[in-house]
Amino acid sequence: xxxxxxxxxxxxxxxxxxxxxxxxxxxxxxxxxxxxxxxxxxxxxxxxxxxxxxxxxxxxxxxxxxxxxxxxxxxxxxxxxxxxxxxxxxxxxxxxxxxxxxxxxxxxxxxxxxxxxxxxxxxxxxxxxxxxxxxxxxxxxxxxxxxxxxxxxxxxxxxxxxxxxxxxxxxxxxxxxxxxxxxxxxxxxxxxxxxxxxxxxxxxxxxxxxxxxxxxxxxxxxxxxxxxxxxxxxxxxxxxxxxxxxxxxxxxxxxxxxxxxxxxxxxxxxxxxxxxxxxxxxxxxxxxxxxxxxxxxxxxxxxxxxxxxxxxxxxxxxxxxxxxxxxxxxxxxxxxxxxxxxxxxxxxxxxxxxxxxxxxxxxxxxxxxxxxxxxxxxxxxxxxxxxxxxxxxxxxxxx
Numbered sequence: 001x002x003x004x005x006x007x008x009x010x011x012x013x014x015x016x017x018x019x020x021x022x023x024x025x026x027x028x029x030x031x032x033x034x035x036x037x038x039x040x041x042x043x044x045x046x047x048x049x050x051x052x053x054x055x056x057x058x059x060x061x062x063x064x065x066x067x068x069x070x071x072x073x074x075x076x077x078x079x080x081x082x083x084x085x086x087x088x089x090x091x092x093x094x095x096x097x098x099x100x101x102x103x104x105x106x107x108x109x110x111x112x113x114x115x116x117x118x119x120x121x122x123x124x125x126x127x128x129x130x131x132x133x134x135x136x137x138x139x140x141x142x143x144x145x146x147x148x149x150x151x152x153x154x155x156x157x158x159x160x161x162x163x164x165x166x167x168x169x170x171x172x173x174x175x176x177x178x179x180x181x182x183x184x185x186x187x188x189x190x191x192x193x194x195x196x197x198x199x200x201x202x203x204x205x206x207x208x209x210x211x212x213x214x215x216x217x218x219x220x221x222x223x224x225x226x227x228x229x230x231x232x233x234x235x236x237x238x239x240x241x242x243x244x245x246x247x248x249x250x251x252x253x254x255x256x257x258x259x260x261x262x263x264x265x266x267x268x269x270x271x272x273x274x275x276x277x278x279x280x281x282x283x284x285x286x287x288x289x290x291x292x293x294x295x296x297x298x299x300x301x302x303x304x305x306x307x308x309x310x311x312x313x314x315x316x317x318x319x320x321x322x323x324x325x326x327x328x329x330x331x332x333x334x335x336x337x338x339x340x341x342x343x344x345x346x347x348x349x350x351x352x353x354x355x356x357x358x359x360x361x362x363x364x365x366x367x368x369x370x371x372x373x374x375x376x377x378x379x380x381x382x383x384x385x386x387x388x389x390x391x392x393x394x395x396x397x398x399x
Contacts, residue, residue, distance in 0.1 A: 323390070
């Protein structure tokens with residue numbers, strides 16, 4: 001048997017947890033069940049319904065989705081303002097000021113701020129709960145809350161009085177409040193803004209309607225009527241669609257009234273999910289973030305007798321807790337075999353650990369070395385390369 005002398009020169013190890021092959025997740029609808037610890041989610045067409053119990057929650061009322069962080073912030077009447085992952089795990093307390101009046105929650109991602117209502121109080125803080133500011137203390141019982149980041153205004157609904165108000169996001173006195181719409185004695189719930197279209201939309205549970213008006217409160221019109229108890233509303237501005245909860249259902253329709261139809265007889269209302277129990281607030285995650293995978297990209301140069309090689313090579317990769325030992329205790333996870341790796345003038349690139357072959361949590365604390373074996377077109381067996389390659393962390397790579 002003729003052995004070849006192969007040398008591996010590492011050019012770059014691009015970071016752990018960068019996997020360019022991960023498929024982007026679908027946009028999702030999120031809602032919560034009133035007086036419970038349950039979130040629901042599904043695709044925009046109503047498929048793939050999942051119900052999640054949120055760890056650490058007791059009584060979720062209203063919430064907001066931070067798309068770029070992949071997090072949910074919500075008001076919990078027992079715990080205060082909380083944050084969790086989109087799957088309801090890893091819950092943390094943002095503000096431990098629980099009251100039975102916690103309701104509307106809204107986010108300003110650019111400034112890193114969270115806003116919430118507590119009865120007639122409107123507060124804000126940094127996303128980690130620090131730097132809490134009292135913005136307004138008014139004689140209202142606020143329910144829904146939305147932010148106009150372009151004009152730096154906040155909008156809030158008062159279920160108890162039926163009013164919809166606007167005010168500066170930075171706070172002020174009662175003289176700063178603009179009374180926009182009086183919808184009736186009780187009933188306006190969640191509110192959503194189309195700033196580009198200069199309109200606000202709200203769900204009115206008291207009258208079973210979805211309504212809208214200009215951002216200044218003008219041109220009030222009813223878009224959908226005859227509903228049971230619509231509590232939540234959200235907008236997909238790109239597709240000009242509005243989504244809402246109606247107690248046992250999630251529904252949607254166009255933001256534009258179909259020609260020749262009215263709020264009483266419009267035919268484009270689609271029921272996406274049925275059989276729910278007190279569906280409450282609702283938000284869309286239209287640009288979900290792709291989670292970082294376990295795989296990482298490895299680039300190297302393969303040489304034979306000091307000269308770069310070209311051809312198709314099979315490669316095997318394993319992980320070790322020691323740079324030299326062959327003891328089984330130092331081998332982590334399983335060995336990954338990658339066939340027919342294209343090597344061009346010595347250079348090659350492979351994606352390693354893409355299915356978590358090396359196991360969970362192996363890169364957290366201690367140094368790790370990559371064991372590499374190569375088999376060329378004329379080789380009868382794999383040849384182990386030496387020395388093992390120390391894996392070094394770094395910022396994840398964008399392709």
